[in-house]
Each structure stands twice: as C-alpha cells, then as structure tokens.
Amino acid sequence: xxxxxxxxxxxxxxxxxxxxxxxxxAVDGVNLDIAPGEIVALVGESGCGKTTLARTLLxxxxxxxxxxxxxxxxxxxxxxxxxxxxxQVQLVLQDPTGSLNPRHTVYEAVAxxxxxxxxxxxxxxVADALARCGLRxxxxxxERYPHELSGGQRxxxxxxxxxxxxxxxxxxxxxxxxxxxxxxxxxLSLLLRLRNELxxxxxxxxxxxxxxxxxxxxxxxxxxGRIVEVGTPxxxxxxxxxxxTKALMSVLPESPIEPIVLTxxxxxxxxxxxxxxxxxxCPELASGAAAGAGVAERCVGERLPVLPxxxxxxxxxxxxxxxxxxxxxx
Amino acid sequence: xxxxxxxDLTVTYRTxxxxxxxxxxxxxxxxxxQTLGLAGESGCGKSTIAASxxRLLPTSAKVTGEILIDGDDVLKMSWGKLRxxxxxxxxxxxxGAMHSLNPVQKISKQIAEPILLHSPDTTPTQASKRVxxxxxxxxxxxxxxDSYPHELSGGQKxxxxxAMALACRPNLIIADEPxxxxxxMIQAQVLDLISALVRDHGIxxxxxxxxxxxxxxxxxxxxxxxxGKIVEEGPAHxxxxxxxxxxxxxxxxxxxxxxxxxxxxxxxxxPGDPPDPAxxxxxxxxxxxxxxxxxxxxxxxxxxWPAGERRLAACVRVLEAAEGESGRPFVANEEKATGExxxx
Numbered sequence: 310x311x312x313x314x315x316x317x318x319x320x321x322x323x324x325x326x327x328x329x330x331x332x333x334x335a336v337d338g339v340n341l342d343i344a345p346g347e348i349v350a351l352v353g354e355s356g357c358g359k360t361t362l363a364r365t366l367l368x369x370x371x372x373x374x375x376x377x378x379x380x381x382x383x384x385x386x387x388x389x390x391x392x393x394x395x396x397q398v399q400l401v402l403q404d405p406t407g408s409l410n411p412r413h414t415v416y417e418a419v420a421x422x423x424x425x426x427x428x429x430x431x432x433x434x435v436a437d438a439l440a441r442c443g444l445r446x447x448x449x450x451x452e453r454y455p456h457e458l459s460g461g462q463r464x465x466x467x468x469x470x471x472x473x474x475x476x477x478x479x480x481x482x483x484x485x486x487x488x489x490x491x492x493x494x495x496x497l498s499l500l501l502r503l504r505n506e507l508x509x510x511x512x513x514x515x516x517x518x519x520x521x522x523x524x525x526x527x528x529x530x531x532x533x534g535r536i537v538e539v540g541t542p543x544x545x546x547x548x549x550x551x552x553x554t555k556a557l558m559s560v561l562p563e564s565p566i567e568p569i570v571l572t573x574x575x576x577x578x579x580x581x582x583x584x585x586x587x588x589x590x591c592p593e594l595a596s597g598a599a600a601g602a603g604v605a606e607r608c609v610g611e612r613l614p615v616l617p618x619x620x621x622x623x624x625x626x627x628x629x630x631x632x633x634x635x636x637x638x639x
Numbered sequence: 640x641x642x643x644x645x646x647d648l649t650v651t652y653r654t655x656x657x658x659x660x661x662x663x664x665x666x667x668x669x670x671x672x673q674t675l676g677l678a679g680e681s682g683c684g685k686s687t688i689a690a691s692x693x694r695l696l697p698t699s700a701k702v703t704g705e706i707l708i709d710g711d712d713v714l715k716m717s718w719g720k721l722r723x724x725x726x727x728x729x730x731x732x733x734x735g736a737m738h739s740l741n742p743v744q745k746i747s748k749q750i751a752e753p754i755l756l757h758s759p760d761t762t763p764t765q766a767s768k769r770v771x772x773x774x775x776x777x778x779x780x781x782x783x784x785d786s787y788p789h790e791l792s793g794g795q796k797x798x799x800x801x802a803m804a805l806a807c808r809p810n811l812i813i814a815d816e817p818x819x820x821x822x823x824m825i826q827a828q829v830l831d832l833i834s835a836l837v838r839d840h841g842i843x844x845x846x847x848x849x850x851x852x853x854x855x856x857x858x859x860x861x862x863x864x865x866x867g868k869i870v871e872e873g874p875a876h877x878x879x880x881x882x883x884x885x886x887x888x889x890x891x892x893x894x895x896x897x898x899x900x901x902x903x904x905x906x907x908x909x910p911g912d913p914p915d916p917a918x919x920x921x922x923x924x925x926x927x928x929x930x931x932x933x934x935x936x937x938x939x940x941x942x943x944w945p946a947g948e949r950r951l952a953a954c955v956r957v958l959e960a961a962e963g964e965s966g967r968p969f970v971a972n973e974e975k976a977t978g979e980x981x982x983x
Contacts, residue, residue, distance in 0.1 A: 354822040355793070437702050459912040460681065486820075490682040490849045490893040493909025516822050519852075522897045523906040560827035562852035563896050570827050616737065 312381060314510050315366060315478050320375035323362050331579035335361040337534030340618035343478065346508040350521035353531035362479050363514045367375040367400055375429045396426055396574050399471035403483040405463035406562060407580035409455040416451040426474060438473040444560065461492035479511040485520065497524050503504060517559060520548065530554045533586045535618050540624030552593045584609045585629060593630050604629040640710050641668040642843040643811055650687050659917045661687045663867035669843040676875055678890060679864035680862065680913045689815045693725050694740065726753045729811035730804040740788040746799050747784035751765035754807045757879045773802040777832060794825035813845045830857050844945030852894040857880030863887040866914050866924040874949035883952035886925050898946045
C-alpha cells in the first residue's frame with residue numbers, strides 16, 4: 310500500500326472539565342489513514358467527535374495522546390513548523406457566508422493565504438485557483454464582494470482560498486450542508502475533479518451519507534469518539550455490519566431496510582458507557598440478538614479495541630456481535 | 640371544500656430597485672389528512688408562500704389572488720378573525736425554529752402562551768395539563784416542561800416547536816424546513832413524529848424543503864417551484880423517481896439514492912444559478928439552465944400541462960409526449976403559443 314499522506318495514530322482528545330463541568334473525551338482513540346488522492350468521508354451524528362478529530366488533524370487542536378503524521382512525519386507544535394504544515398493541509402468550512410469577510414473582495418479573500426506564506430506571483434496564483442474552482446474568467450470575480458455572489462459561488466471562493474496554497478490534503482467540514490440542492494452536486498463534482506486533476510486527498514466530515522456515496526473512496530462511521538466501522542461505501546452500504554451503521558442506513562429516504570429509528574439523543578462524551586459504547590442504544594442488544602449469539606455480557610462489560618488504520622481491504626467493524634458472527638462463519 | 644386553497648397567488652416585494660415578484664401565480668390545494676411537499680431552491684418563493692398564508696409578510700409585500708382556509712379568504716379577513724385563525728386554524732413551524740425559542744423562558748410557559756391567548760378563560764391548571772399532553776404527543780418527557788431551551792438538544796427544541804404549533808389544535812400546519820440542520824437520526828425521529836400527527840389527527844400539512852428525497856418519503860403530493868412558479872406537481876414518489884420537468888429531475892438527482900451505481904462517484908448538480916427574481920428569463924424561466932431546452936423555450940410561456948394521471952408539468956416536452964401518444968396535437972395550446980411566439 311502507498312504511504313498515507315495524513316494519518317491519525319491512536320489519537321485521543323480530552324477536554325478537561327472546569328468547575329462543575331465534567332471532563333469530555335471527544336475523541337477516544339482513533340486510527341485513520343488517508344492515502345494521497347484518496348477521499349475519505351467521516352460520518353456520524355452531532356457531538357460524536359468528528360469535527361474535533363478533523364481539527365486535530367489540522368493542528369488546530371492538540372491531541373491529548375497519540376499522534377498526527379503528515380507524510381510520515383509527526384506534526385510539530387512549533388509555530389513555524391505548523392505554518393508550513395498548514396500550507397499542505399487546508400480547511401474548508403461549512404458556511405461560506407460565515408467564513409468570508411464581507412468587507413474583503415474575492416481577490417483579497419483568496420490572496421490572504423498567499424500573503425501569509427509570502428509566496429511570489431500572487432496575482433497568477435489567485436487567478437489559477439479561481440479558474441480551477443470554476444469561476445471563469447477569474448478576473449471578472451476579483452473585485453466582487455461576497456454579497457454579490459450566490460451561495461455556490463461563495464463556496465467556490467472558499468475552496469479557491471484553500472487551493473491557492475497548493476495543498477496536498479483538504480479537510481472539509483460539511484462542505485455542502487448549507488448549500489442548495491442544485492449547487493450541492495456542483496461543489497461535490499468540483500472536489501472530485503480536484504482529486505482527479507491534482508491528486509488532492511480529502512477528509513470530508515459530514516452527516517450526509519449521500520455525499521459519501523457520491524464522492525468518497527472510503528467511509529468511516531464515528532460514534533462517541535471512536536470509529537466503529539470503516540470500509541468502501543460499496544461494502545458499508547451493501548452490508549453494514551455495525552448496528553449503528555445499520556440504523557443510519559435504514560432511516561435514509563428510499564432505504565430498502567425497515568427503518569430502525571434509534572430512540573434517545575446522541576450520547577454524552579462526558580459519560581462514555583462501559584463495555585461497547587453503543588450498547589445503551591443498540592437495537593441488537595435490546596432485541597436479544599446479542600444474547601442469542603452469547604455476547605450480551607461482553608457488550609455491556611467488555612471494551613472493544615481501537616480499530617487499526619486500514620487502507621484497502623475488508624471492512625473493519627468494532628462490535629462484539631459482528632465479531633462473533635464473523636468467527637462463526639469461518 | 641379543501642382545507643387550504645391558493646388561487647392564482649402572487650406576491651411582489653416593493654424594493655428600492657423596483658418591484659420584485661417572488662411568487663408569480665401559484666395554485667395549490669391541501670385537503671384534510673393530506674401532506675403536500677413544496678420544494679425548490681433558495682429564493683424560489685417557497686417560504687414567501689408559507690408566510691403569506693397567515694399574512695405574516697412585511698408591509699413591503701403586495702399579495703394578490705386568494706388564500707382560502709376552509710373557504711374563508713385570509714387576505715380579506717378582519718384583524719380579529721385573522722388572529723383567531725393564526726394558531727387555531729393554521730400554524731407554522733418556522734425554518735430554524737430551534738433558534739426562535741425565547742432563551743429566558745421555560746418551555747412550558749412558551750407552549751402555554753398561544754393557548755392562554757386564544758382561550759383567555761383557561762385556568763393555569765388546565766393549561767399545564769394541556770402542555771403535558773402536548774409534550775407527550777411530541778415524545779418529550781413531561782419532566783422537561785420546566786427546562787429552559789439551552790438545556791435541550793436540537794431535536795428536542797424542534798419537538799417543542801412542533802408542540803407549540805399543535806397547541807391550539809389547528810387543522811393545518813405549515814412546516815418550513817423542519818429538519819434542516821438536524822442529524823440523520825434526529826431528522827428521522829422528527830419526520831416520524833410529523834407523519835404520525837398527520838395520520839392520527841387528520842390535519843393537513845405543507846412541508847417545505849429543498850431535499851426532494853425527504854419530501855418523497857414523507858408527503859402524498861409534491862410541488863416543485865422555480866422562480867416563483869410551480870413547474871411540476873404530482874404524487875410525491877412519482878415526481879421524485881420519474882420527474883417530467885427537467886428542473887424537478889435535476890433536484891431529484893441532487894440527492895442520490897444510495898446504492899444506485901449511476902450516482903456512485905458521479906455527483907450531479909445543476910449548472911448556473913437560480914434567476915434573480917427581479918429579472919426572470921423570458922419564456923420558460925428555466926430555459927437558460929436547461930440541458931434539453933429547445934428554441935421555442937426562450938419565447939414560449941409555459942403553463943402547467945397534464946403530464947400523466949394526477950400529474951402536471953410546465954414543460955413543452957410533456958406536450959410533445961402527449962402529441963406523440965394521442966397522435967393529435969393540443970390545438971388550443973399550440974395556437975396560443977404560436978401567437979405569443981410571434982409577439983415575443
């Protein structure tokens with residue numbers, strides 16, 4: 310397998326409590342590799358730690374334990390080293406209206422990164438980045454302000470701002486969640502095209518499973534600080550093995566599976582349940598399927614190991630029942 | 640008599656730059672126990688329609704046509720009558736509802752407010768009993784009544800908003816993007832709840848969204864809007880899976896059916912931007928973004944033509960298809976169109 314460009318190695322991120330607030334373990338042991346030119350979708354519900362993981366990969370959050378590696382090198386905490394790193398790994402945020410300064414023209418917004426990194430040929434770089442993002446001819450957009458653009462155009466400007474530094478990896482946090490349906494496909498096509506033309510790798514953080522199906526090479530499902538299932542979208546969607554993944558698939562519109570609507574709110578990172586972290590909401594445990602396979606006690610009492618960072622290969626799943634089923638089938 | 644009927648509704652905003660038509664002649668009906676989905680991009684006029692039904696638009700909006708709730712025209716109602724219809728006849732679950740709760744008031748008080756306003760002789764005991772009942776209906780524990788909004792999660796806040804909308808037992812509920820910004824699982828919970836309420840209480844529901852796949856799953860009928868007009872209407876599932884209007888088709892494709900190999904690694908969007916409401920293209924307003932546009936589309940005015948059983952679409956292709964099937968053209972429409980073409 311090719312060497313991953315970006316990887317998380319047993320990353321844990323703990324936010325210490327203050328006063329009466331309890332300590333929250335937002336990321337509780339994650340291994341994840343992203344190969345050059347690979348698009349990985351990280352899906353999960355609000356509060357599962359997916360954004361914290363993305364921020365840690367960007368060096369915006371310090372891992373409590375574990376490491377983030379870029380091209381084999383552990384990223385340093387020194388400001389100068391981080392600056393170099395951030396040129397390689399760029400962030401695209403959810404809401405383009407919020408992430409653009411309303412008083413800056415498109416040119417200034419895109420040129421900002423070039424100025425910070427003191428690169429030469431600013432004008433050409435900005436024009437190239439805008440053109441790559443489908444804003445053609447780029448000169449026509451230079452002097453425009455964000456309020457003069459449509460939502461889709463603004464998101465293109467944000468992506469151009471990331472691309473102008475010629476990064477190796479994009480980390481996109483819900484890149485299309487605030488966009489209209491018709492624009493959504495356009496922006497996703499753009500990400501896919503950038504991958505094909507520039508070999509740009511991407512980690513796309515989302516709760517939109519359709520997005521994963523549309524563009525991801527690999528899909529990682531996160532639940533309460535851990536990745537619970539990872540595989541290609543084909544594998545995971547055709548045969549979801551973790552009960553949480555199954556439930557997520559079942560509530561999609563047009564899903565062939567009978568909807569499994571999980572009751573209760575997403576769990577709390579300050580109180581991670583013992584045993585399997587999903588067990589209080591697990592439909593397999595509640596229905597007695599886990600007991601039938603003789604793993605119910607382990608679900609409640611035995612912690613699951615952290616999944617390894619696999620590149621290609623079969624799906625990996627963090628579930629006592631799925632492991633028991635697999636062992637039986639062998 | 641239909642629960643809600645919109646007849647040739649137009650809404651025009653007066654702005655400094657001149658009049659901006661946001662809704663340009665919309666006809667819709669919703670019956671008791673029926674769910675109608677209204678889909679379209681930002682700026683297509685769908686939220687304007689929602690607000691116009693209860694006369695909630697700013698004074699800069701000029702509304703013409705008729706909005707009949709149980710046969711009464713909302714636009715001609717006196718203020719007193721209108722106040723009675725708001726909440727008790729029809730209520731709205733607003734877009735971004737989670738942020739429209741008062742942060743310094745307990746939710747029980749907020750839910751009770753419309754009840755006390757509409758029946759002033761309600762005793763506090765009766766009101767709190769009704770609040771408990773409503774919380775039960777939306778699947779929140781009664782112990783939550785004394786919570787403040789910040790103590791609730793997004794999904795719970797949305798449930799509180801639904802409870803408020805139900806407080807005065809309206810026959811019609813308008814839900815404007817009720818699940819946008821919610822997680823998949825919470826979205827499924829909220830949609831289940833809304834469907835159950837329609838089923839059990841026989842209320843009529845208009846659900847507004849840009850996500851066609853959600854509307855197809857929840858609604859009986861679906862109307863797709865573009866630039867202030869309805870361009871396709873029909874049974875929700877049919878419109879989603881087999882759209883007759885190219886715009887409705889593009890919207891449907893934007894949300895892939897997972898597992899469909901045609902959409903794997905090939906996201907589809909719609910090039911271009913929605914038109915500026917102040918400057919809508921002539922002829923079919925969609926023609927400049929349409930992949931199958933013909934010469935006549937830029938001049939010929941479209942109207943909703945029959946496009947199959949209980950289906951309507953505003954696209955010349957449905958006329959052509961009908962001609963092909965029946966072997967004879969729709970003479971009246973053809974003549975009218977030719978005349979306009981010459982004038983245009």
